[in-house]
Amino acid sequence: MALFDRKGSGGDCKGQAEQDEAAAVFILEPGATLKNAIIGPAQAEGVHCRGPCTIENVWWDDVCEDAATFKGTGPRYVRGGGAREASDKVFQHNGEGWLHIDGFYANKFGKFYRSCGNCSQQFQRHVNITNFVGIQGVVMGVNQNYGDTATLSNYCVAKIGVICTRYEGCVKPCEAGEIGEGALAPYCVVNGQDWS
Numbered sequence: 001m002a003l004f005d006r007k008g009s010g011g012d013c014k015g016q017a018e019q020d021e022a023a024a025v026f027i028l029e030p031g032a033t034l035k036n037a038i039i040g041p042a043q044a045e046g047v048h049c050r051g052p053c054t055i056e057n058v059w060w061d062d063v064c065e066d067a068a069t070f071k072g073t074g075p076r077y078v079r080g081g082g083a084r085e086a087s088d089k090v091f092q093h094n095g096e097g098w099l100h101i102d103g104f105y106a107n108k109f110g111k112f113y114r115s116c117g118n119c120s121q122q123f124q125r126h127v128n129i130t131n132f133v134g135i136q137g138v139v140m141g142v143n144q145n146y147g148d149t150a151t152l153s154n155y156c157v158a159k160i161g162v163i164c165t166r167y168e169g170c171v172k173p174c175e176a177g178e179i180g181e182g183a184l185a186p187y188c189v190v191n192g193q194d195w196s
Contacts (some may be wrong), residue, residue: 001059005040013044013064021048021069028053030072045069049076051095057081063109068090073097078104086137089114096123102130109137115148117169117176122146130154138162143169144179144187152190164188 021027023044026034030051039046043061047055052074060067061140063086068188070076072095084088090109093099094116103118106112112134115125127140132152142148144166152163155185166187167176183190 001036001038001057003040003061005042006044007040008190013042017071019044019065020043024048024069028055030074034058039067052076054079055081060084060086060090063087063090066090069094070099071095075100078102080104082106084108086110091124091127092116093127094119096125099125099127101127101132102132103147104129105133106137107135109134111138111141111165113139113150114141115143115146115150116165117141117143117170118172118174120172121194122169122171124148127151128153133157135159138165140164140188142175142187143167144184145169147187149186151187154191163190 025039025043026047028049033054035056037058039060044064047068049070051072054077057080059081060083063083066084067090069092075098079104080100084107086109088110091105091113112129126149129152132155134157140150142150145168163182165181166179168179169176
């Protein structure tokens with residue numbers, strides 16, 4: 001596997017400053033697949049999917065703002081791979097519809113998955129996470145008021161204070177407010193059961 005980053009370009013990491021897809025290492029057009037790659041630490045945004053996409057066996061050495069951002073519509077798939085040192089988020093879901101994550105490893109993250117809390121256009125979003133290994137972070141964050149759902153099954157976690165945080169999402173300019181932690185079906189479900 002080859003390593004890719006934005007060292008020496010305008011796409012270098014600038015801490016948690018929000019940047020657009022121009023700072024991404026890869027931009028995936030609808031229907032594209034990114035496979036067998038390492039995203040190096042010199043990047044502000046890792047991967048941006050503009051629609052349906054597949055990310056397979058991709059590893060992030062040191063996540064800057066987000067490892068991957070999902071836009072547009074249609075199903076998206078993350079198969080295998082891993083990420084570490086994501087002080088903010090690993091996967092940011094801005095578009096509508098489904099994201100399926102299977103067989104992913106994450107170590108030290110703010111949130112593993114977050115449905116956008118304050119996008120300029122809001123949608124109902126759904127995530128299905130299976131065969132997940134996570135160390136130190138919040139696994140899922142969803143907007144309860146928009147009907148988001150998150151399901152986690154077949155997982156192994158350590159140093160996880162909260163599996164799922166529920167928010168009241170909003171449209172910019174605003175910040176999403178936290179409603180509660182733990183499971184509340186159908187918004188946050190773990191192994192088909194409520195978790196709290």
